[in-house]
Amino acid sequence: MTTVPDITIIGGGIIGMLTAREFHSAGAQVVLLEKQLVGQESSWAGGGILLPLYPWRQDVAISALVKHSLALYPDLALALHTETGIDPEWNPCGLLITQNPDYELAQAWCETYQMPYQTVAEALLASLPTVLNKPLWMPSVAQIRNPRLVKSLRQDLLNKGVRILEHCEVHEAITTQHRLHSLTTSTGSFAVNEVIITAGAWTHKLLHTVLPSAQLNPTIQPVKGQMLLFDAKPDTLTKIILAGEHYLIPRRDGKILAGSTVEHHGFEKHTTDAAKQTLYNFALNLLPELCNYPVLSQWAGLRPGTNTGVPYIGRHPEFSNVSINAGHFRNGLVMGPASAQLLSAMLSNRPTQVNPEPYQLTAQRCL
Ligand SMILES: Cc1cc2nc3c(=O)[nH]c(=O)nc-3n(C[C@H](O)[C@H](O)[C@H](O)COP(=O)(O)OP(=O)(O)OC[C@H]3O[C@@H](n4cnc5c(N)ncnc54)[C@H](O)[C@@H]3O)c2cc1C
Structure with missing residues (x-):
């Protein structure tokens, strides 16, 4: 019998891969499901400037993640290169x-x-x-040279023993009593413990098809x-x-x-x-x-x-084992490391470096 991973992540862009890395280093067993090859969508296409364009014109919740990510990037880049x-x-x-x-x-x-x-x-x-x-x-x-960043992250995850399942598109989920039990994908069904949705621009669409009973769906x-x-x-x-x-x-x-x-x-x-x-x-x-x-x-x-560029990071309020880390709009490369750390700290009840409140999925944000 195969064991059910602690964390199943849907979507292998920069956010999914950094999230996988973060949960793995916190001791979790992680599986990453990607419908194509990891890191070939927005995360490959971006420019890699590690600062939002004119950050003073944007929401302070963006700056909070940027500040924390900028402190993490030099060591992250060095570790990826070395490893x-x-x-x-x-x-x-x-x-x-x-x-x-x-x-x-x-x-x-x-x-x-x-x-x-x-x-x-x-x-x-x-x-x-x-x-x-x-x-x-x-x-x-x-x-950061993002096509190389995603390539090094993929290799790093594989080296660490994270399972990456490519060409594995998530189509459906079985849920009961506000809990997600298993995912149906193009390559079979997977039982789950915690699920994290990091499907970038496809997040809204994915939630709509996979969790049709959900009242709240992020506007991405x-x-x-x-x-x-x-x-x-x-x-x-x-x-x-x-x-x-x-x-x-x-x-x-x-x-x-x-x-x-x-x-x-x-x-x-x-x-x-x-x-x-x-x-x-x-x-x-x-x-x-x-x-x-x-x-x-x-x-x-x-x-x-998203309207404000502020991502959704946190637990889906209607499902006890579903979380989201998505909606980073123009700044996913620069906000990525801090976003992944924030979610990992929240789910394991550790103190967070950034106030989690502005990133929560609420009815008001879904209007
Ligand atoms: C032209 C351009 C320039 C940019 N410049 C910058 C910049 O300079 N600095 C910066 O910080 N950011 C920049 N960005 C933004 C940044 O690239 C994004 O915010 C970031 O890549 C989002 O990452 P992601 O992992 O959420 O999304 P993605 O990289 O799109 O990854 C989502 C993944 O989910 C997968 N997926 C979707 N549905 C399913 C499913 N049903 N089952 C399995 N897998 C699924 C997709 O195949 C995809 O691989 C730029 C973006 C673009 C397009």
């Missing part, structure tokens, strides 16, 4: 914001969250043919984002630049990402010529040198969008 040989390229390359009319808000935010900032030195701006409005330089902002909608990748030489750009709603991110090997779009088209994730043109024009206006380099690829991902 798997795959370097997720955590890189504190700095972020330059070219237009920041709410400079005072930004300053206050940086002071509160102890994030170093400077008014921009002439040297940093010299080569930028762009409109400047109260620019801000944040030298400690880091990036897919929000498409497209990106372009330039095949530039190393040191063409050395820092992240945010200009208006778009950004450039330089990877260590020289490649430069231009992102992103924000589109509401349901679960459709085709790339479009219009987005390519917008991102291409943005990139060349900001860094004309990019005209010397080919566009290597264009892709789209589906962010798990």
Whole structure:
């Protein structure tokens, strides 16, 4: 007879994998169910900037998770690199914001969250043919190379003995008296103890089909984002630049990402010529040198969008053994480590580093 795992996680993006890692290190036996291959959806498609865009314009509940994650990232990246040989390229390359009319808000935010900032030195701006409005330089902002992060996490989980079942889509559940007993999937049925739903943009849909009796279902909608990748030489750009709603991110090997779009088209994730043109024009206006380099690829991902960007982290109030960690919208890479720790601490009644209250699934948040 196979034993029933302590924790069954549905959805193998960055949130599912970090959650699996966290519960495993707290001593639990963990199984991760993923409908395709792990880490190939939003978590692969993202840019990996480890700071929300203009965090001072966003809900404080986002900043609380960001602050805690930023403290965890250097050790996490080092451990993953050491233990798997795959370097997720955590890189504190700095972020330059070219237009920041709410400079005072930004300053206050940086002071509160102890994030170093400077008014921009002439040297940093010299080569930028762009409109400047109260620019801000944040030298400690880091990036993570998310396709490598998910690859190293997958290897790390396998090394630790976490069972990862890929091509295993969860279709149905058997529930009685507010408890989930087993999951029916494309590869068979699984008895469960605790279930954690980390299905990103598919979370609402999954709950709707798997737990149709639930009155509360988080309002998470897919929000498409497209990106372009330039095949530039190393040191063409050395820092992240945010200009208006778009950004450039330089990877260590020289490649430069231009992102992103924000589109509401349901679960459709085709790339479009219009987005390519917008991102291409943005990139060349900001860094004309990019005209010397080919566009290597264009892709789209589906962010798990919520109205405020605040994720749902905690127990489903109607089921004694179902929890959710989803809805990280534009900031799942930067909020991921803290979100996973928060859920693990909550379910094992340990003290939490972050106040759990703003992330709970309540009737008010589901309106
Ligand atoms: C263009 C773009 C740029 C971004 N840039 C940044 C950035 O710079 N910084 C940042 O912090 N964040 C960024 N993000 C956001 C970030 O990528 C997401 O918030 C994060 O990846 C969400 O992770 P997730 O694990 O919840 O979702 P996903 O990565 O989408 O994972 C969910 C998983 O659940 C699986 N699943 C769904 N249904 C089922 C089922 N029924 N059974 C089994 N498995 C199922 C899916 O196949 C998928 O693998 C960006 C996103 C995009 C698209």
